[in-house]
Amino acid sequence: MVLKKFSTTEIIENGNAVSLKFADGAVLRFHAIWLRDNAPDKETRAKNGQRLITLSDIPGDTKIESAKLDENNDLEIEFSPNDKVVRFPLHWLEQNAYDYPKGILNPGWLSKKIQTWDQKFLAKIPSAGFDEVHDDRKALAKWLANIRKFGFAKLSGGPVEDGALLKVAALFGYVRETNYGKWFEVRTEVNPNNLAYTSLGLQAHTDNPYRDPVPTLQILYCLENSADGGDSMVVDGFRAAQRLQEEMPDGFDVLANYCARFEYAGEAGTTLRSKRPMIELGPDGELIGIRFNNRSCAPIIDVPFDNMALYYKAYRRLGEIIDEQDMAVSFMLEPGECFIVDNTRVLHARKGYSGEGNRWLQGCYADKDGLYSTLCGIEQELERKVS
Ligand code: FE2
Numbered sequence: 001m002v003l004k005k006f007s008t009t010e011i012i013e014n015g016n017a018v019s020l021k022f023a024d025g026a027v028l029r030f031h032a033i034w035l036r037d038n039a040p041d042k043e044t045r046a047k048n049g050q051r052l053i054t055l056s057d058i059p060g061d062t063k064i065e066s067a068k069l070d071e072n073n074d075l076e077i078e079f080s081p082n083d084k085v086v087r088f089p090l091h092w093l094e095q096n097a098y099d100y101p102k103g104i105l106n107p108g109w110l111s112k113k114i115q116t117w118d119q120k121f122l123a124k125i126p127s128a129g130f131d132e133v134h135d136d137r138k139a140l141a142k143w144l145a146n147i148r149k150f151g152f153a154k155l156s157g158g159p160v161e162d163g164a165l166l167k168v169a170a171l172f173g174y175v176r177e178t179n180y181g182k183w184f185e186v187r188t189e190v191n192p193n194n195l196a197y198t199s200l201g202l203q204a205h206t207d208n209p210y211r212d213p214v215p216t217l218q219i220l221y222c223l224e225n226s227a228d229g230g231d232s233m234v235v236d237g238f239r240a241a242q243r244l245q246e247e248m249p250d251g252f253d254v255l256a257n258y259c260a261r262f263e264y265a266g267e268a269g270t271t272l273r274s275k276r277p278m279i280e281l282g283p284d285g286e287l288i289g290i291r292f293n294n295r296s297c298a299p300i301i302d303v304p305f306d307n308m309a310l311y312y313k314a315y316r317r318l319g320e321i322i323d324e325q326d327m328a329v330s331f332m333l334e335p336g337e338c339f340i341v342d343n344t345r346v347l348h349a350r351k352g353y354s355g356e357g358n359r360w361l362q363g364c365y366a367d368k369d370g371l372y373s374t375l376c377g378i379e380q381e382l383e384r385k386v387s
Pocket of ligand 1: 205206207348
């Protein structure tokens with residue numbers, strides 16, 4: 001971040017806020033209570049960054065008595081009523097500024113770290129080699145950053161052995177164990193003498209929408225693939241939602257504003273149910289999740305009668321967009337190759353296949369918080385090396 005050239009400070013709103021003016025004309029305002037709550041001094045924050053006080057330890061009538069730039073170019077604030085003096089680095093204030101107008105974010109907005117895609121856009125599949133990401137932190141960061149950006153990446157050259165997918169999860173985090181175990185088998189033996197055994201394709205879907213919380217990452221790892229066809233394919237659910245919003249804004253709204261229900265009760269002793277929207281927006285309208293899985297959709301009962309016809313129209317259209325050929329990126333997996341998807345965003349599917357041969361994949365779940373934590377740690381390490 002380029003630090004703006006600082007100009008002047010002004011106490012505003014009767015001491016309830018301060019306005020920082022910069023040489024380029026930019027203005028950043030901060031509230032007294034916000035600054036006091038986020039004070040970086042050692043009475044407020046422990047060395048590990050955890051806050052040592054609660055909000056009730058801060059007087060409700062906290063105001064700014066004085067504000068000036070000190071000799072280190074930090075903003076020095078004196079708070080009343082207890083005359084506490086705290087210094088805030090200017091770059092920290094810039095990084096954490098919140099002085100933007102109300103209502104500027106449209107429903108469905110996306111973080112700048114995310115890039116949506118379709119087949120044409122993602123002509124080159126984001127991928128890396130197992131040894132490379134295992135041995136080189138920089139290469140690992142690049143691969144993880146691609147997963148953050150595109151919600152999907154491939155990894156090649158891994159070991160061809162039972163459970164090898166756990167080594168992929170261990171590169172960035174931890175496996176999420178479920179009732180399917182630490183991992184599960186996706187194995188089909190093709191018998192050319194009996195067409196009934198021909199494996200049909202599966203519509204693109206996100207996995208396990210009936211869990212709450214849903215597993216946020218999935219790894220699918222190939223151990224054997226001697227069958228004809230059976231390509232894997234992925235579709236960016238965020239791009240599909242954007243297209244639905246462009247074509248049918250009221251359809252986007254109805255899928256975002258009402259919950260679907262999902263259920264799995266396919267084995268004794270297991271009944272998993274969730275109630276969540278197919279298009280999930282945060283309270284500020286950020287597009288944060290997609291759930292789409294025809295096989296585990298339970299009766300939808302949270303949409304009022306008057307909106308149900310529109311809901312089904314939108315659900316159908318979203319499915320059609322997802323099924324469009326130009327939305328899908330397809331690839332074959334060789335033994336020792338795998339792909340990872342952000343299961344809250346990218347749908348995966350398998351094309352139908354037939355002929356002789358076997359296809360043996362293993363799958364497991366993991367979570368994005370661990371992946372982002374590892375990525376953030378490496379990015380900070382690399383930044384420290386540069387500075
Ligand atoms: Fe799946």
